Amino acid sequence: MTEQAIPLNKIALDGMVSGEIDLVQMEVPDLNGTLRGKFVSAKKVAAGGKSAVCTVLYQLTPADDVWESEHSSYDNGFPDALGVPDMSTAIRLPWRDGMAAVLYDVVYPNGTQFPLSPRSVLRRVAERFEETGYTPMFGMEFEAFIFHADRGVLAENRHHELTSLGRMHNAYRLTQAEEARELGAEFIRRMRSIGITVEVFHTELGYGAVEFALAPAPAMQAADNAARAKTYFRELCAERGLVPSFMAKWKTDESGCGGHVHQSVWKDGENAFYDPKAGDDLSLVGRQYLAGLLAGLSDCGVLFRPTVNSFRRFSVQAWAPENVSWGYDNRSAALRVITYPTPNACRIEHRVPGADVNPWLAVAAMLAGGHLGIDRTLVPQRAAQGNAVKAGNFPRLADNLGDATEVFAASEFCRDYFGAEFVDQYAASRRVELQHWNDWLASEVTSFELRRYFETS
Template identity: 45%
Template sequence: MTAGSRPGPDGIATEEEVVAMHTHHEYVTARRPELERWARELGADGVRYIQVQFPDLLGSLRTKICPLAKGLAPEGDGLNTALFSCCHGDGEPIGVPVFEAPVGGFANGFPNYISIADPATVIRLPWQPDTAAVITNATRTDGEACPLDARAQLAAIEQQAAAMGFETRFALEYELCIFAADDELHRQGRHALLKPWGRSLLNYDLLRAPGFESLARELIARLDGIGIGTAAVHTEYGRGMIEYALAPLPALAAADAAVRSKLYLKQLCEEQGLVATFMARCRPVGSESASGAHHHQSLRRDGRNVFNEPGSAMLSETGRHYAGGLLHTMRELHVLFRPTINSYRRMDRQAWSPEDVSWGMENRCTALRGITIPSATSARIEHRVPGADVNPYLTIAGMLAGGLYGIRERIDPGPPCRGDPMVEGSFERLPRTLPDSTAHFRSSAFARATFGDEFVEHYALGRDAEWQAWLGWLDSHVTEFEYRRYFDSL
């Protein structure tokens, strides 16, 4: 099988290989002792409040503040099913905050599901010493497993990797744009008039923005204080653009770290009179950087990086098969990597944002970049397609599932591209619109075998709603294009 062929049922994880997600009873039984311990120890140490965080399907941490004991209750708490169907911006600018879906809508009255705190995610915030935080999972009202829980989806796929003898490692590298806060412009929705933070668009520049170094140091310190390592923070090409790279962690922990890093960076910016956005493109098209979220990934076995090929600058056979699986499933899963209208404004290989299903060694123009330096432990694959607007639970889940599929099926990725993939090879193009990406996902046998029919249908329904919201807004507005094209000429 080659990376360019379309996925089908052959080689997809068999029923006995798929690890089931947990029921309410299983979560409570497994988590009760640790949740009760955390409640005792944190309470004795002066913690009074806890941020209870639920990752929605858009990649945000929906958060409420609770008394410590309430937030760590072993039996869990109610979870409004509308949170599974939230629209971006909670409906801005058209005023439709949720889309109608079987999980929750007017047909069933938006019932509660159950959220269960995960004790492995309990942290204490050093900058708010009386406050802790915990991330939750979800189960259905009847206690059965919830296939719409993105954390549970990723955890199940990580267990498949463990069953194959692998330890996972993922690290996200986020680009974003920071502006001087202007509450009035923000409230009016005039985001384009916000002033980018800094005096120039210089890359890797310590002096571009007053206070940049202090913000970078504080971000590193805060993340380190909650167990999240940071490899680097630097300015990126473009006014207001910065980048930070997280240290590698196992798959689920890496996704938890990614969503928390975004939340707490935004909070830090707010404290300093700034506002941050992770939308894929907010700077002018063709002149400044867009915001990516490159996913670095590798597998280990018995502590050894199995992507490393001793004495070679090439990925190992296992690493190449993993890459083959990523390529093989990339078009079907593309909507996870580019999930918004705005995602496709970033799609430009000349700005190092891939347009095709390609790979190369140390090639930033390809969708996958193989890396083997500076040491054996560094061998990894950088997936360069996702923007900063993704849900990392879903991107990591899709990538890991695709990579494991490639290893099982020994998929050959083909020869690496050494230059511009659009010139050098006849690589398959990635879908260029949200509806096209959604259609690939909805019809994918691999996606359905990986996430289940209910998840695929629900996620695709959400992407349909996003496209319809865009069309509805266009239909109700006369655009700048129309004024400039027709006002004087007709």
């Protein structure tokens, strides 16, 4: 058997057992979509050993502020849950000597799934979707801005003074893009070595802007691949004295960073969204799935736009959707239906998420909507023609973190599919994030106020 035919997780496991790999990077997703964890003895992981995971992990903001809930607090002593290695995700990291990585599920000490874990949430929805008899496939793509890292500038919060990678502002450039080209080539090769296919890497509109798209994969694998790709891209950039940003909108006069998700469902090896009798339209099950995505879109808005900054990308002028709409090859709509060039390419592109999205929660939200549509044989509204904001009476999406959070918290759809414990916890986490923003804003005299009132009051 050639090495290429040996599953990557078996290569990693064999290396752990033999001692060629002595350390494992334990990877645990938090509520913000970041991989956190520890370095663990490879022998322990190979034997299936569990590792303690403090429940406070699900109460850390992106800046590591700690907040309390019934799951983890001074009242209950911030208890541990258990991290269980998912050995199907074991990979050797070729660019790190003697090291592998494994994604972990989180369970209670009695072995039941911990309801706040994003992988638990996605698994809950994915198991329910299995009832339909279809296999969903998701392809995620991310935009980012890359800069030369200047720790002094970053420490002093002078981010807009960072020097971008490259000198050109144009998208899809091949000339004068040497640094981005070489970085992209190495990224593609690294991801290929761990079983993640980067189908496309190119420059985007903006100084230092790039985009990469991942090959379609089943729901859990697609989310795992997305989080790993972002994490390992950051590591690659750091090795080269660079720093990427996946913020939805890092600067008002630059493009936003999208995190679009392409999806379809398959049966018996064929794309079930395609129907030769439907012409350029989706199949019946495709239209039902589409209708379900639309039905759950507003309720899940905060899963797609999870921070205060996410809503700075809220503008159809930037091809970032503002309402619950869909259209054929229409980038102004929330859901872009693509039926060409081949039957296998027939899919729906979900354009609401930014690159700051938690991939497990985004996929869970979309899969829940698709299940709803198929289960209830829903019918989509008419497609938007032209600018989706001006075409038809499409409901507007919440345009700020506070409103989006409260819609989510009150949603029976979300409680049904994701579980009440998760919905309450996630809503609380967004309220905490919003409170940090409001506290900062209250403590600042902004440049707007100074320009407007300093000499005129």
